[in-house]
Amino acid sequence: MTIPVRMIQMADPSLNNGEIHAIRDVLNSGILAQGPVVAEFEEQFATLIGVKHAIAVNSGTAALHTALLAAGVSEGDEVITTPFSFIATANAIVYCGAKPVFADIDKSTFNIDPSLIRDKITPKTRAVLVVHLYGQPCDMVEITKICSENDLVLIEDACQAHRAEYQGRRVGSFGLGCFSFYPTKNMTTGEGGIITTSDAKVAEKARSMRSHGQSERYLHESLGYNYRMTDITAAIGICQLKKIYEATQRRIANAMFLTKAIQQIEGLVPPAIAPERTHVFHQYTIRITDDFELSRDALKDKLLQKGIITGIYYPLPIYQQPLYQKRGYNDHLPVSEKAVREVLSLPVHPRVSELDLEFIVQGLRDV
Ligand SMILES: Cc1ncc(COP(=O)(O)O)c(C=O)c1O
Structure with a gap:
């Protein structure tokens, strides 16, 4: 296969002089680990989400693990979650010695189906961990109701959903974000x-x-971790916060452009936005149905030949991953199993130009 010279990528982070100068300032300050810049980033991020506190760590996975621990999830507990996510969502539950219990997803939003959560509740259930997949908020009215009626902690995996809103309220402010x-x-x-x-x-x-379960310097109350963020990292985060509004608007505009064209192509289903949501399009994910000329994988290959990189998020429900099969999971959740066969994500990030969008649409029409 000949690879085209010009490739449209799935992601292309915007980093420029702002970030370079901010990192240089931190290096000059001599404070490299967690310090005042992390504190500043936390304050600004809390304001963005509309909460009182933000606690910076060194990955999204560390955020999930730390949140579950802070919520009191421990050995023997069950946590209800979605199988249609990145594996970190479920692994963080396992790190706590707890058991992920999977509930199937809604076929149009790909998010956990609230009507299936109640059936999964047992005396061992301690929390519900929802994922705002691809940047679309879950049904938070129904989910917060289920959690409060059953005394369950609500944790939101908003790793893909910065600035996404449900009824005008930012995700990450309903439970622990x-x-x-x-x-x-x-x-x-x-x-x-x-x-x-x-x-x-x-x-x-x-x-x-x-920070190792520390309550004061060198006094350790519980078994914690080194999940701290550095000031170098936080300096980049502060610069990125200045761009997040515009970047989000670009993603949404790009998504709207794609949807207008894709809804006219038989066999392709553009993403559905459920009512009262602001979808921030971390991914622009379409379904390739049986009515389309080609299989999903054949379409992916054809687009690659044209210079359009696409992604499959995710190729397996988490319970079908070898790790979870070895742990004895034998769930069969039909909506998730259909989604893994049909989904394809197209480039939608803010640096995808109008010309790129036209090229993507033309590429889809051609095949
Ligand atoms: C839904 C979801 N959860 C968790 C994570 C884990 O985040 P990180 O890669 O920063 O550990 C990711 C990111 O890849 C994600 O997309």
């Missing part, structure tokens, strides 16, 4: 993550867990 700043995400710090909450006690516990 967890965000990732990996380079493909809507904003980046290289590697990084953050937990958001308005509960002062939970925030204090999370701060302690990210």
